[in-house]
Amino acid sequence: MVEMKKFFLKIRALFLLPVLGMTVACDDWFTLLPQSEMVAEDFWKDEQDVLSGVGACYRAMNEDGFMRRLIVWGEVRSDNVVPGTGSDTDLGYILNANINAANGYVKWSEVYTVINICNTLIKNAPMVREYDSDFTEEHLKQYLAEAKTIRAFCYFTLVRAFNDVPYVEEPYLDDTRTYEVAQSTCESILDTLITDLKSIEDFAVKEYPDNIDYTKGRVTQKAVWALLADMYLWLNDYENCIAYCDKILASRDNPLTLLPSSNFSNAVFYSGNSDESIWELQFDNNTQNGAVRTFYGGTDVNALLSAYDLSAGSDFFGGLDLRHVQGYVGDGLYAIKKYVAYCSAQDYENPIFGYGDGSNNWIIYRLPDVYLMKAEALAEIGGAANLEEAVDLVSYTYDRAHPDLEEGSLKGKYTNQSEVRNLVFDERQREFLFEGKRYFDLVRRMRREGSPTNIVNTYLMRKYTSMSLDETTVRSKLDDKDAIYLPIHEEELRVNPLLVQNRFYMASEDISKN
Structure with a gap:
């Protein structure tokens, strides 16, 4: 290369x-x-x-x-x-x-x-x-x-x-x-x-008993299992995905705990190395996470990205959802706060944020990944018992984010496979906002459905419409099974003649040009 x-x-x-x-x-x-x-x-x-x-x-x-x-x-x-x-x-x-x-x-x-x-x-x-x-x-x-x-x-x-x-x-x-x-x-x-x-x-290694930074920052057995579960899910091998999720949930080594509503956002994303973390990249004052600050913002930093307001015109978050109010600010600019800011006041309706110094870790896997990977696999397998268990798994993260609701608030509301499949899909978006997982979730579902059309129509176009982009032009660049992937960079193609460009990016000069 x-x-x-x-x-x-x-x-x-x-x-x-x-x-x-x-x-x-x-x-x-x-x-x-x-x-x-x-x-x-x-x-x-x-x-x-x-x-x-x-x-x-x-x-x-x-x-x-x-x-x-x-x-x-x-x-x-x-x-x-x-x-x-x-x-x-x-x-x-x-x-x-x-x-x-x-x-x-x-x-x-x-x-x-x-x-x-x-x-x-x-x-x-x-x-x-x-x-x-x-x-x-x-x-x-x-x-x-x-x-x-x-x-x-x-x-x-x-x-x-x-x-x-x-x-x-x-x-x-x-x-x-x-x-x-x-x-x-x-x-x-x-x-x-x-x-x-x-x-x-x-x-x-199962864990480093006297060093939390190693247990969360270096690969442990549970990190291996989480990666295996994720790969099996990508390949639609649901039984093996569930088997590796169960290994993580059953093991008493390196115990994992879902943090309570009261301070999970700060503990998980700002402080880092929390009790629900499996593997995260370690940053500190000497090695700062400049990429997160560049994209999500900070003091005197003009963020390259803002949140698309998923709550606009919908009840996507189901009322008060801490992942919404502590993840980004609905102030017209929709500044992202996850990772980069500390919520200094626990007023859920009117949180107060303070930007940090850019030393925030980047999480690869945490306990909610395990719950929701298993829930997705169960939803795809189907059957009453599997669907019920999938809803129960979603409830762990959903109820944690809704302190004003009673535990088990989702029970009985989602019963058929399509409803549960969409519940898991939406819960993954709510739970993993800005964690580098959403587009891969979209691609995985497009691969499973054999076409990008449903995902483009149901999920992606709402964002591009909000940006006032021409709908016909955008659809021409999205609604193709090869368009969901990236092109190979032109320099790589020049030095390695064995590489073949992604079909979509060589099919039309009009599409491939900026």
């Missing part, structure tokens, strides 16, 4: 970081800075080098380019967001359903950089045991489980955004290796990743 050819793996050795099970400050692990080249002949000598390599995998996900893609690919094309007060030309094209292969946000090199670091560790870590007699097989397997899970998450992100992408397991170390790799299908990549994750799920 283009930028990969200029990329040398560089990290700072973690001299203060001991072996698994012991604790150090979070800064020593998650705020690595590139300094020394991670090359086989002089780097892979002892366990500390392997630990440094694992740390580099996490650190690469903190990079601004990687984080920006999690937000842009997962949110911007959804019905959650509209343009904010800030300006970004490439983002503006995407917001206006006007995407082409020159758009900077369709570059995937930032994600493949993380994959390359993981591949380098996976290839080189096993040989370290030849040099370091104290480096145990158990620790090696734990580190490999982390790297393979991070790699799998990156590929899962790519296939949800682009569908078919190149699948590479060999690391790129220098310019002697030519990276001309054809795309593999989404299904074949996920099948490979699932097999790989199942081979390491029993080796992943």
Whole structure:
């Protein structure tokens, strides 16, 4: 890949970081800075080098380019967001359903950089045991489980955004290796990743009892299981999705608890590493989450995105919903507050917000993901008992967000499969607003339905109509099964002749041009 050819793996050795099970400050692990080249002949000598390599995998996900893609690919094309007060030309094209292969946000090199670091560790870590007699097989397997899970998450992100992408397991170390790799299908990549994750799920660390930052910030067994459940859901393998959700819910290791209504928004999204979190990317004052501030705003920051007001002309939130009143402000600008602002007054009708310093973590999975993945799978399987259980699972998050309603407020209101399917779909939108999941939820449903038409008509057009865009033009750019994915960037097509552009973006010059 283009930028990969200029990329040398560089990290700072973690001299203060001991072996698994012991604790150090979070800064020593998650705020690595590139300094020394991670090359086989002089780097892979002892366990500390392997630990440094694992740390580099996490650190690469903190990079601004990687984080920006999690937000842009997962949110911007959804019905959650509209343009904010800030300006970004490439983002503006995407917001206006006007995407082409020159758009900077369709570059995937930032994600493949993380994959390359993981591949380098996976290839080189096993040989370290030849040099370091104290480096145990158990620790090696734990580190490999982390790297393979991070790699799998990156590929899962790519296939949800682009569908078919190149699948590479060999690391790129220098310019002697030519990276001309054809795309593999989404299904074949996920099948490979699932097999790989199942081979390491029993080796992943269950929890770090004395270090909450590690338990929430590093891959644990429950993070592996959550990713597997998510992949199975994407493949419409509902039984396996449910099985892995049940593993998480049944395990007493790394216990998870849904936080109460009183302060869950601040604890989960502002403070971070809450009791309901499974895996989140760690940021602090030294390594700030600039992408979230850029897109969602902050003090003296003109946010690139605002919320699309889902409550306009509807009862979508079912009355007082804390995810609405604490997620964005209905003041005409609809400024997003989730992640970036602390709700300093618990007046649910008139909350008072204060922006933070940009050190907010980014959540990949938390307990509501498990509830709602299982609920979606049950709804798709159907049957009275499954539908009832699905509604019960939705009730956990719905009731938590509605403190003025009695527990079980949804019971008996949704009985047929279509009603429950839509309930789960809408609840995922309410619960995961601005968390980088909504567009992928839309794509998953479009794939399942075999056509984007229903999703475009029912969900997406309301946003574009609110933006005063021409309806006919927008439909021409959305209502195609290949249009739901991103184009391959033109630079990648130039350097890798084996790549084939997404059909939609090469079918019409009128559509493919900004």
